[in-house]
Amino acid sequence: MSTHEGGPGLPQERRIVTEIPGPRSQEIHARRQAVVAAGVGSVLPVYVEKAGGGVVVDVDGNSLIDLASGIAVTSVGNSAPAVVQGVTEQVAAFTHTCFMVAPYEGYVEVCEKLAALTPGDHAKKAALFNSGAEAVENAVKIARVHTGRDAVVVVDHAYHGRTNLTMAMTAKNMPYKQGFGPFAGEVYRAPMSYPFREPAPITGPEAAARTIEVIEKQVGADNVACVVIEPVLGEGGFVVPAPGYLTAVSEWCTAHGVVFVADEIQSGMCRTGTWFASEHEDVVPDLVTVAKGVAGGLPLAAVVGRSEMMDAVHGGGLGGTYGGNPVACAAALGAIATMEELDLNARARAIEATMTERLRILADKAPAIGDVRGRGAMIAIEIVRPGTTEPDAALTSAIATGCHQQGVLMLTCGTFGNVLRFLPPLVMPDHLLDEALDVLEEVVTGLV
Structure with a gap:
């Protein structure tokens, strides 16, 4: 799929220029802690300046691949022209x-x-x-x-x-x-x-x-x-x-x-x-x-x-x-x-084909992946202790954190806290989706 730019000239690339979160995000986060109720959490406290297509760009200039879509909201991307x-x-x-x-x-x-x-x-x-x-x-x-x-x-x-x-x-x-x-x-x-x-x-x-x-x-x-x-x-x-x-x-x-x-x-x-x-x-x-x-x-x-x-x-x-x-x-x-x-229905099916193939190959290498499942661009892997169905929430969290540090934004879910869920914008270009899966594979193989 061709690159969909969110806003003028927003490059569709993963780019890490500071630690995650960077100094400007950390500064805003300190202000937040003084005035925002503690019960309002954030998956990753990087403060977003702009977003579009398949990326979110933070106030420090880091460009992260977005596998969350604001929890399945920005399916057409952020700032879709229409x-x-x-x-x-x-x-x-x-x-x-x-x-x-x-x-x-x-x-x-x-x-x-x-x-x-x-x-x-x-x-x-x-x-x-x-x-x-x-x-x-x-x-x-x-x-x-x-x-x-x-x-x-x-x-x-x-x-x-x-x-x-x-x-x-x-x-x-x-x-x-x-x-x-x-x-x-x-x-x-x-x-x-x-x-x-x-x-x-x-x-x-x-x-x-x-x-x-x-x-x-x-x-x-x-x-x-x-x-x-x-x-x-x-x-x-x-x-x-x-x-x-x-x-x-x-x-x-x-x-x-x-x-x-x-x-x-x-x-x-x-x-x-x-x-x-x-x-x-x-x-x-x-x-x-x-x-x-x-x-x-x-x-x-x-x-x-x-x-x-x-x-x-x-x-x-x-x-x-x-x-x-x-x-x-x-x-x-x-x-x-x-x-x-x-035709974002067709695009969601194409994302499913790419993701499930890559994730099943990864599951063959990583027995901690107990299940690969989902439909369209609503895909997940369930993380367990190898050879069992016992949930491994700690490893799940570690994988998510590792991906965050490498510039890939993703979410966990599940009753047992042991599921990694993937919700890319449906307009995400193929090269970004492939790169996000490369990062995931690197993180998973490094941890298991």
């Missing part, structure tokens, strides 16, 4: 009226686009919000009103957000839940298909039967408003369920009048090589939550779903002051246009 143009024009026109007070066309256009892009050819409507957690909360609200039921079912290793309800829905305690309770009630957890960690081989339908048995015995189908599942688990470890799992759970939901909600906040918008990860299993969710990559870096989220469900909520029951802000809507329209123009 996003910049749309935002610039919208800011010059007006920044805010509140759609609930005086509406504007951009909100409607985004809803039209999302209704067309989400799975299924049924009649759909959408509502716009600010963040993924807001979208999940509103999907639950819609499902409860539509069904007249209260119970919400989620799965092991799930991550759905940091609000009170979405913390209850999130599986991992530290750092997301510790000390923040009590949490919202009527949230129940069922087992998930996690092929690498199954004690014995199990098919997707068999794993779904296990999930359904827990729901029926511990909750009762008639009490369930919705089942909320990430088609590819995000923070939980980039787990791809066994084939047929999502289909079987979705079919059970339909049979029992339960709303099936696909949380596509991290996996949607071309990230896995289709517009939404549900498409890999030909699953048509009742409701889809969208955020992260939808608006090229600006805060925007959505719930998109069956018209009769979306319309179940009374007038004024959905919304928020900033939901569907006009500037964010302009960014979303620019981001979606970029995804269509550059």
